[in-house]
Amino acid sequence: MSPVLSSVIRPSSLICAQCLEIDLSVASRHLALLRTAGVLKATKTGRTVVHEIQFDAIIEALRAISDTLERARDGFTSAASHPSSAARTTQETP
Incomplete structure (x- = not known):
């Protein structure tokens, strides 16, 4: 039986369980x-x-x-290029 036809006939969870060799309830x-x-x-x-x-x-x-990772990287790069301002910011934070 072709994979396409068998995926139409059998439920997705059964196909996943058989392919991954896991219990049906887990799939x-x-x-x-x-x-x-x-x-x-x-x-x-x-x-x-x-x-x-x-x-x-x-x-x-x-x-x-x-986008979040790029903003974090840019913020980190900016803070790293100005270590004195980063140190003051850290010291001022309670």
Whole structure:
């Protein structure tokens, strides 16, 4: 049976459990967490649940992380280039 056809016939959690050699309940819990986090979208047809990766949501989250890391790096670089002002700021903070 082709992988595409088998993924349509068998539930996503069963496929994950078999591929990863983990218990079905563990795969179901992980898929539920990924749905709750917005990483996956589930569509149910009868007894079959098809999970789709939400690429736009993942890209948005990764961009936000990247922006935050760049701001932190810039702040760190700026503070490192002026050690005397960084020392005064540290001493003034209770």
